[in-house]
Amino acid sequence: MIEVIDQMKRCVQVPSQPERIISLVPSQTELLCELGLGERLVGITKFCIHPKGLIKEKSVVGGTKDFKMEKIKALKPDLIIGNKEENQKELIEALAEEFPVWMSDISTLEESFEMIKLVGELVDCGANADKIVAQATKGFLNLNSSSKGTSVYLIWNNPIMTAGKGTFIDDMLRRIGLENLVLEDRYPELSEERLKSLAPDYLLLSSEPFPFKENHIQRFRELLPNAKIELVDGEMFSWYGSRILKAPSYFEGKFEKY
Numbered sequence: 677m678i679e680v681i682d683q684m685k686r687c688v689q690v691p692s693q694p695e696r697i698i699s700l701v702p703s704q705t706e707l708l709c710e711l712g713l714g715e716r717l718v719g720i721t722k723f724c725i726h727p728k729g730l731i732k733e734k735s736v737v738g739g740t741k742d743f744k745m746e747k748i749k750a751l752k753p754d755l756i757i758g759n760k761e762e763n764q765k766e767l768i769e770a771l772a773e774e775f776p777v778w779m780s781d782i783s784t785l786e787e788s789f790e791m792i793k794l795v796g797e798l799v800d801c802g803a804n805a806d807k808i809v810a811q812a813t814k815g816f817l818n819l820n821s822s823s824k825g826t827s828v829y830l831i832w833n834n835p836i837m838t839a840g841k842g843t844f845i846d847d848m849l850r851r852i853g854l855e856n857l858v859l860e861d862r863y864p865e866l867s868e869e870r871l872k873s874l875a876p877d878y879l880l881l882s883s884e885p886f887p888f889k890e891n892h893i894q895r896f897r898e899l900l901p902n903a904k905i906e907l908v909d910g911e912m913f914s915w916y917g918s919r920i921l922k923a924p925s926y927f928e929g930k931f932e933k934y
Contacts, residue, residue, distance in 0.1 A: 677689045677691060677692070677693050677751050678690060678691075680794075680797075680798060680804050681780070682778045682779045682780070682781075682794070683760075683779060683780045683781040683787065683791060683794065684760055684780075685781045685788065686779060688778050688851065689728070690755055690775055690776040690778065691754045691755065691800060692800075693799075693800055693804050693904045694716065694752065694754045694755035694776075694798070694799060694885045695716055695754060696716065696718045696752060696753045696754050696755070697713065697717050697718065697753060697754075697755045697756075697757065698717075698718060698720070698737060698748060698751060698753040698755070698756045698757070699714050699719070699720050699721075699724065699756075699757050700721055700737075700740055700743060700756065700757065700758040700759070700762065700763050701721075701740060701757065701758060701759045701762045701763070701780070701917075702720075702721065702723045702724045702725065702726065702740070702747050702772075702915065703916050703918075703919055704757055704759065704780065704791075704795070704913035704917050705717065705720050705721075705724040705726070705915035705917075706724075706726040706773060706800070706833065706915070706917050706918055706919060707728070707792060707795060707797070707808075707918045708757070708872070709726075709727050709730065709756075709807060710804075710808065710917070710918035711795070711796060711799060711804045711808075711918075712804060712819050712910075713799050713801065713914075714727075714730070714802065716799075716828060717730075717734055717737075718734065718738070718751045718753060719734060719735045719737045719747070719748060719751045719753065720734045720735075720736060720738050721736065721738060721740050721743060722738065722739055723739060723863070725739055726730060726849075726911075726919070729781065735746040735751055736746065737751070740762045740763055740766065741762070741763065741766075742766075743763075744769070745770065745771070747834050747838075748775075748820065748861045749769065749774070752895045753775055754775070755775075755776050755778065755798070755799075756771055756775050756776065756777045756778070757777075757779075757780070758771075758777060758778070758779050758780070759779060759780045759781070759782070760779055760780070760781040761781075763779075763810065765776070767846075771891060773859055773889050773929065775875045778798060780794075780795075780918030781917075782916045783842050783843055783844055783847065784815075784844065784847045785816065785844075785847055785848075785851065785916075785920070787809065787916075788844070788887050788917075788920060789812070789917035791812070791917075792805050792808055792809050792917070792918070793794035793805050793806065793917065794850045796808075796905035798928060799889075801866045808918055808921065809886075811921055812921050812923075812924075815920075815921065815923070815925070816851060816920075816923075817857030818926055819852065819924045819927060819928060820852065820853065820928065820929075821850075821851055821852060821853050822904060822933070823853050823855070823933065824852070824853040824854055824877075824878075824931045824932060824933050825855070825876075825878055825931075825933065826856075826857050826874075826876045826877045826878070827849055827852070827854040827855060827856055827857065827878040827879070827880060828856070828857055828858060828866075828871065828876040828878075828879050828880070829845055829849060829856065829858075829882065829908075829913070830850055830879070830880065830881050830882060830883065830886075830888065830911070831845075831863060831884075831886060831888050832886045833886050833888065833892060835865045835866075835897065836864075836865060836866045836868070837863050837866070838863065838864060838866055839856070839858065839863060839865070840856070840858040840859065840860040840861055840862055840863060840864050841856070841858070841859060841860065841861050841862075842861045842862055843862060843863070844913075844914055844916050845913045846912050847914075848914075848923070848927075849913075851927075852879060852927045852930075852931055853931065854931060857874045857876050858874070867897055871899055871900070872899050872900065874886060875900065875902070875903070876900070876901060876903055877904060877919055878903065878905075879896055879900055879904070879905045879906070879911075880906050880907060880908045880930065881893070881896070881905065881906065881907050881908065882908055882910035882914075883907065883908065883910040883911070884910035884911065885910070885912070888907055889907070890907070893905050893907070897902055906930075906931075909926060912926045912927065
């Protein structure tokens with residue numbers, strides 16, 4: 677066993693080469709597979725949809741916030757990987773009494789890079805992790821980050837909820853040149869009146885966690901007739917694992933100066 681420090685500054689005793697890993701975060705599940713650890717994954721959540729087909733091959737332990745303790749215990753993991761925002765504190769604390777639980781805490785691209793490198797070291801795939809970070813770094817450096825206007829990014833419909841400051845989404849908006857008008861921390865609710873008063877140049881409707889579709893656009897067009905309303909891929913804005921490799925090409929050219 678070795679002692680490591682996770683992104684929540686917790687000391688965790690983990691095997692030097694963990695063989696039975698459970699991931700409680702979809703973006704980190706995808707990362708583990710990208711690192712070549714797919715065979716060591718014994719448990720994932722029902723939201724771990726990447727890589728395609730993985731969910732049919734692995735034991736599903738529940739959701740990110742309501743995973744089943746008995747299913748996890750039955751899998752006898754020697755490493756569990758979670759996230760401060762995605763997973764409930766009480767459930768994580770209960771798991772940590774019996775298993776090594778390594779937690780990430782991410783609100784910026786730099787913290788995503790740090791997580792990828794730390795996880796790479798944790799599972800003895802440091803070289804692969806470094807390659808992912810190097811490639812992603814290059815992609816974001818080449819991204820056009822010139823100012824393109826103001827924005828509000830919605831994650832839920834009723835009630836209307838948005839991504840505010842201190843979120844990975846906020847950092848992505850900044851990197852593509854969009855000013856986030858929501859100054860509250862985390863994920864505040866907005867009334868229709870508040871949304872109208874913000875009057876963003878861009879209103880972005882995310883594909884997750886609420887699956888905004890074309891039929892939702894009309895409601896917001898009536899509230900914000902002058903805004904450019906876009907349906908966007910939430911994974912590109914909020915998945916902080918190896919999906920960040922795909923994000924720069926998705927963002928490039930998608931938003932022009934309003």
